Amino acid sequence: MAHIGTRDSLRILNEKTFGLYLDGGDLGEILLPRREMPEKWTLGEFVDVFLYNDSEDRPVATLKMPKVMPGRFARLKCVAVTGVGAFLDWGLPKDLLVPFREQKVRMEVGKNYIVHVHVDEQTARIIASTRLTRHIDQEPHDFRTGQAVDLMAYAKTDLGYKMIINDTHSGLIFANDVFQPLHPGEMLKGYIADVRPDGKVDLTLHAPGRAKIDDLEGQILAELKARGGFWAIGDHTSAAEINEELGVSKRAFKQATGALFRKQVIRIEERGLRLLEETDWSPSEG
Template sequence: MAKIGERAQLTILREQPFGLFLDAGDELGEVLLPRREMPRHWQIGGVVDVFLYHDSEDRPVATLKQPKVMPGEFAYLEVLAITGVGAFLDWGLPKDLLLPFREQKERIEAGKSYVVHVHVDHASGRIVATRRLNKYLNLTPPDYKEGQEVELMLYGKTELGYKAIIEGKHSGVLFANEVFRRLRAGEKTKGYVVQARPDGKIDLSLYPPGRTRIDDLETRIEEELKQRGGFWAISDASPAEDIHKALGVSKKAFKQATGALFKKRKITIGDEGIRLAGE
């Protein structure tokens, strides 16, 4: 049975000046595929693969296009306009996606992008977006293994670090002192499960278990030293707060990285700071 918010293989019934009418079954009846959407080659009784949604007059309509996000998924979408009913988002279809005012947690601005969840509203039958993401995150304890590689989408920041949606289902945290590069909301990246706690909370890392994260920090420190002319007034003796402010990492991670660079004879370490070897 064809449903709003899904793709379906529908039979072409007849042609009209404004497009093709498709058989969408008893629930939706005949659905229009607008002329601008018609395939180059078609025939009465033939089948077309379409996505079903509502047009600007709330009538079921078909499109050959694939939206940027399917109902049931999270996505990072740009706001095209703000109207009296809410914000309209670019999701790649002729009719923009509505983010109703009641589904907004903060002031939404045109031209900016936001992480949203897309779903079919049970009351109206329309496809809408929401910023109330927690309602659609899976709260079932996951069976992720420590060190497992996962797909992440960043969606928020807290005092602890960055919140991420894991595999489009669960929520986890990348701790700020374990992140060595700038992150932004909506960014998709690979990550790794550090710990899946009994309370359902999941600790994440951008780096696989082992040396990779320290290797990355070593590279950052070397690059910073080059930009500073070979000397940086920061060392093992510096307060942890100063190290975190400068690099966004813990003092322990900093000492591991500088110790490794020292052993490789790439830097020297003094009471006043660190220096590129030979400088």
Template sequence: MPAIGQRAQLTILREQPFGIFLDAGDELGEVLLPRREMPKHWQIGGIVDVFLYLDSEDRPVATLKYPKVMPGEFAYLEALSITSVGAFLDWGLPKDLLLPFREQKERIEPGKSYVVHVHVDGPSGRIVATRRVSKFLNKTPADYKEGQEVELMLFGKTELGYKAIIEGKHSGVLFANEVFRRLRAGEKTKGYIVKVHPEGKIDLSLYPPGRARINDLETLIEEELTKRGGFWAISDSSPAEEIHKALGVSKKAFKQATGALFKKRKITIGDDGIRLVKE
């Protein structure tokens, strides 16, 4: 059955000066697709694919557009205005998305963007946003594997590091001492599962684990040394930030890779930098 907050393929019933009416079943009845939203080619009895939501008077209405976020998902949306009922966010539809005051954790400012969860409010049937994203995260045990690549969305900070939404479902932590670039709320990035604890907590990393990663880093270092004529003024004593800026990796990973290259007698390591060994 068609429902608010979903896409549906509906039959065109009739035309009126302000648009065409679609058959949305017994629950929603006839739903208007406004004339400004109508497809170029249509006919009575034809089918259109639409998204269903409520207009400013809480009447079901259809649109051909796709919202930036579907109900049940998390997103990073810009606040457009503040009214007596809350903030309104840009989610790509003619009617802006309401973030009620009761669902705000801090003062919302127009022009700034915020991580929110979007859902259909049970009592009102309206699609709304909330800043209280944690209560919509999956609390069931995760079945991620250590080393698994996952999609992350950053949504906050803790004393330990950065909180991230994993695959739009669970939450995890990127530890601050393993992050060597600036992160911001709402940023989407690739990450990796480090550990899933028995109590459900999940440790994350921005970097792939294991020997394969070190092998790739060894190759990268050798190639860079060749480009630089055999010497690179970077070493184990270099600041972690400098190493990350140069290679995009942690100091620990850098030391593992240079140590492996040293054991293979491919480089020498000095206080002033690393050198290729001439064959």
């Protein structure tokens, strides 16, 4: 069955002046405009199309795919503002409407905005909204520590960056885990660092896990030996410096140095790390 906002395979019924008419089931006959018609086609065969509404709210088909499918978040440019709202370029002949009621702040032509795209329950049209929290899932999730996820940056706070996880929930990357500015709408691969008892999610851009920490312990140990047993690095060192030296976050660095300290391999001093004498340690040993 055909639905607005989905990609469907519909049967070609006939050709008329304006293009091909497709079998839309409960939606009736749906026009695939002549400019959209495939070079070769046959009556009765099926064609894959995306369905949306034209300027008169009639279902219409296109062979193109929008820049973002309904149910997802994206960063899109405002190309027009009219008496009904703002319009965004989403890659289709008819621009995407953001009604005034769905604008957290009034949108301006030429600016980019993070929006959620969805089929409006009231009008059955595809619209977008900048009121993101309305569309971020508040239901319990099943994320697990170490899980790889897709992220989109959408807000910056004093603690770090708020991220949309897998187009559903939200989480936070702490500022000391990030070594370059993140921009609104930026897409990243990340990992679940921690799921708190209240369900809130901490994120990281670095693969967590014991093996990674073991490798990092070995790096720190090798560097300490190369430096004669002392390295002026520690809590006082900035996250950017730690990333430059070791290619990891400050949190991962603190995990590794904490593990070395507990193994009585190093001493953590005010000025840095000191390798304890007569140590025969390797990352593979307990």
